[in-house]
Amino acid sequence: MNRRTEPSLERRAIAGISDGGFDSVEKRAAASASSTPATSALADSFNGLPGHVWPRNARRQDDGVVTVAGVPLPEIAETYGTPVFVVDEDDFRSRCRDMAEAFGGGHNVHYASKAFLTRTIARWIDEEGLSLDVASLGELQVALAAGFPASRITVHGNNKTDTLLRASVTAGVGHVVLDCAEEIGRLSAIAVEEGVVQEVLVRVKPGIEAHTHEFIATSHEDQKFGFSLASGSAHAACLAAVDAENLKLVGLHCHVGSQVFDAQGFSLAAERLLGLMGELKRDLDPEDASAAVSILDLGGGYGIAYTEGQDPLDVPEVAATLLREVTTHAESLGLTPPELLVEPGRAIAGPSTVTVYTVGTVKDVHTAQDSTRRYLSVDGGMSDNIRPALYQAEYEGRVVNRFVDGEGISTRVVGSHCESGDILLSDVIYPDDITAGDLLAIAGTGAYCYAMSSRYNMFTRPAVVTVRAGRTRLMLRRETLDDLLSLEDGQF
Amino acid sequence: MNRRTEPSLERRAIAGISDGGFDSVEKRAAASASSTPATSALADSFNGLPGHVWPRNARRQDDGVVTVAGVPLPEIAETYGTPVFVVDEDDFRSRCRDMAEAFGGGHNVHYASKAFLTRTIARWIDEEGLSLDVASLGELQVALAAGFPASRITVHGNNKTDTLLRASVTAGVGHVVLDCAEEIGRLSAIAVEEGVVQEVLVRVKPGIEAHTHEFIATSHEDQKFGFSLASGSAHAACLAAVDAENLKLVGLHCHVGSQVFDAQGFSLAAERLLGLMGELKRDLDPEDASAAVSILDLGGGYGIAYTEGQDPLDVPEVAATLLREVTTHAESLGLTPPELLVEPGRAIAGPSTVTVYTVGTVKDVHTAQDSTRRYLSVDGGMSDNIRPALYQAEYEGRVVNRFVDGEGISTRVVGSHCESGDILLSDVIYPDDITAGDLLAIAGTGAYCYAMSSRYNMFTRPAVVTVRAGRTRLMLRRETLDDLLSLEDGQF
Structure with a gap:
């Protein structure tokens, strides 16, 4: 645990780093210091839920929490875990x-x-x-x-x-x-x-x-x-x-x-x-x-x-x-x-359905253009939505547990699969205050997502819940280890 | 059931048409009449099993049947149904x-x-x-x-x-x-x-x-x-x-x-x-x-x-x-x-694994180039092998229940999913005597096929069997309707 020399990079050590790689910890600290407390135009837009994209009964409450049919999405995430499909x-x-x-x-x-x-x-x-x-x-x-x-x-x-x-x-x-x-x-x-x-x-x-x-x-x-x-x-x-x-x-x-x-x-x-x-x-x-x-x-x-x-x-x-x-x-x-x-x-x-993910690692990566791209990892990916990889499909995401209030940063939302092509949103400008633990919902996932879902990387397929008039009901339970093993006989 | 006029196309009626659309029934009949009984060079090549592509213990018997580790693939298809993954x-x-x-x-x-x-x-x-x-x-x-x-x-x-x-x-x-x-x-x-x-x-x-x-x-x-x-x-x-x-x-x-x-x-x-x-x-x-x-x-x-x-x-x-x-x-x-x-x-x-499919419909389609492409449909597709659609991956297929002996025809092997992109082999020259009921095996399907498989179109995922020294063993049973319903509670 001792070090012979005192490398210049040591000050980038791990204490308190909860949201990124080493690439741009300093850069982000600087950006954060210079940002104003006022909500940015991007954040305003990002907090919105355009009616033609989001479920008809999706609303953002005064506290920033998004509900669908009156049910707060963080409550669903808490009860059923993430990723979870929520059908209005x-x-x-x-x-x-x-x-x-x-x-x-x-x-x-x-x-x-x-x-x-x-x-x-x-x-x-x-x-x-x-x-x-x-x-x-x-x-x-x-x-x-x-x-x-x-x-x-x-x-x-x-x-x-x-x-x-x-x-x-x-x-x-x-x-x-x-x-x-x-x-x-x-x-x-x-x-x-x-x-x-x-x-x-x-x-x-x-x-x-x-x-x-x-x-x-x-x-x-x-x-x-x-x-x-x-x-x-x-x-x-x-x-x-x-x-x-x-x-x-x-x-x-x-x-x-x-x-x-x-x-x-x-x-x-x-x-x-x-x-x-x-x-x-x-x-x-x-x-x-x-x-x-x-x-x-x-x-x-x-x-x-x-x-x-x-x-x-x-x-x-x-x-x-x-x-x-x-x-x-x-x-x-x-x-x-x-x-x-x-x-x-x-x-x-x-349009009836959103997929709610939990944000995990946040990493800033120097790109070939000598600029930075932020990689937000979520706890699902190509197993629950193959369409971006298969059809280069585009989607729209929103943080649903709170208002965000950051400056825009070039962002890629990626899944947790062991494959670099496991990308959900390839190139978006997202507020830079999205952090680990935030809930990110992706809209329009009711068709050809669960239907084409796999267990790639032995991911257990997500739960699907329906919401109506303030009530939640489990339509498809989340898979478990037992499901992963259920097709093998006892004498493997 | 009666017809007022006698359209010129009536002679193309259904009797005996077991292998195609109406597009080129006559053309194929003519081609068949002119083909020689001798095996074509294409057929010779097509009946081969290149050792660097096929499992190390794959052999074609004198009767044309392909075995893996001594087990005839038609026997596996008979016992376990198709599609089926066979692991050497x-x-x-x-x-x-x-x-x-x-x-x-x-x-x-x-x-x-x-x-x-x-x-x-x-x-x-x-x-x-x-x-x-x-x-x-x-x-x-x-x-x-x-x-x-x-x-x-x-x-x-x-x-x-x-x-x-x-x-x-x-x-x-x-x-x-x-x-x-x-x-x-x-x-x-x-x-x-x-x-x-x-x-x-x-x-x-x-x-x-x-x-x-x-x-x-x-x-x-x-x-x-x-x-x-x-x-x-x-x-x-x-x-x-x-x-x-x-x-x-x-x-x-x-x-x-x-x-x-x-x-x-x-x-x-x-x-x-x-x-x-x-x-x-x-x-x-x-x-x-x-x-x-x-x-x-x-x-x-x-x-x-x-x-x-x-x-x-x-x-x-x-x-x-x-x-x-x-x-x-x-x-x-x-x-x-x-x-x-x-x-x-x-x-x-x-390389250890082949997927065995049963050929179903055979359809000849006029293409934009005013030539014909034969569509061979098999009883699986993008649910058991997403790689051609996802990565434009190429594969090699062989008829494994008999020798084939036809002339080459531009062919596309497609799956049974309700999606025109459900293609397994996009553009190959295959013998023209492959017909409904033939077993077509695709090689090199041991990695990223079953692992990424889905239930798209409510397909039940195939069985996976292992073969060794003449013995067959079920590794993963085929899914059933019960599996498709198992994640829903009783009160749907």
């Missing part, structure tokens, strides 16, 4: 109702299970009168285990096994979405065996790729789902479905993209699918034709705001536009306007 | 021994748990005399639950909680790797409270980023781990660790990258860390100095071959070079050469 039930339900209202009723709105599914979620969807999309045997089973009415379930998938098809048919699902040619024969055979006439949609590749603020029209699409419109494959699939025993074609389906902020892609896709419906009307018996053009399912992709700078898609406006356009265009083709179906997942589940 | 135990163990031999003994080789950890794996590592790296409370707990000796465990992490530090100290782990300044004080306090002197390493950012076939030397590193060498922060951390009560600094640690195929990055990092050791020898009491320069831990990153075109890093050669260089350079600095430690994860676990 009324936010979730209200988005169900908004969608239903915009699209002419809950039966036209199919919640996409893949965004986030539990039995509780399935119950909420049922209670709000929405329908449900599933894309695997597991999603179907969970929905049925929740008592969700099979008649309001639609089954998707590029690789539906016979097991899934049979389970769907015997459960009595509303629709199966046909995705490839050989599936038509397999489903038909199963429907015959089970003595069921199964209603089906045909998934069409309309040659539209919708992106955030634009769309691309291509004549072909190099992806795994559906039948090409341009090649005639979609048309052929429809005829085959009509021909197939015990299948009843009732409409067309397409999906143009994810996180779409502009309605034009949906409009053009609708127009193209209506064109195919016109052909079907020409080519089929009146009775088959009438059934086949009953439903126009435009899939999902309705963009939400993950950060303050993003504008979520205005769903009522888009719905009104689409409904009007579809009616007009259908009538111009001599078609009775089909029912317009949509499949939101993220747009319902996403 | 002797391959795994032999790579442990190769590493131990190359680096002067198993105690110098720390298996990186994050690559893949179960109690069985921990037992194998123990039996082979290796040490173990953990980077979370969960990894530590699983290792201890397996009876792994704590004294051979090293604890990593950029955000170690007090809970993890205390669990480490009380368990008696060999080393804790210090990652940031404030951690030094916390660990010291805990060690004092527990009455333990904890040996520690200091994680250094050496300013080297090693990539596949090159390295980049930078003066600073913009990442979350460790203390900067260039800024003096690493030096200061070492002095602080020496000063801290109940901590004993015994060496330095660094990690230069992943999937590294060139030893130069390791060499330069070693040289830089030895430079710091020289400074410590100058600045510390002889006793402290002697301890502080005992261990030089160069981390992991030893590249493996995922595809036939890749050459795995020659570990014995690299080890010999590093050991020689470290000895020479240490002596030139007047240092006793430190023990050289390494932390392979992927290089041990990766």
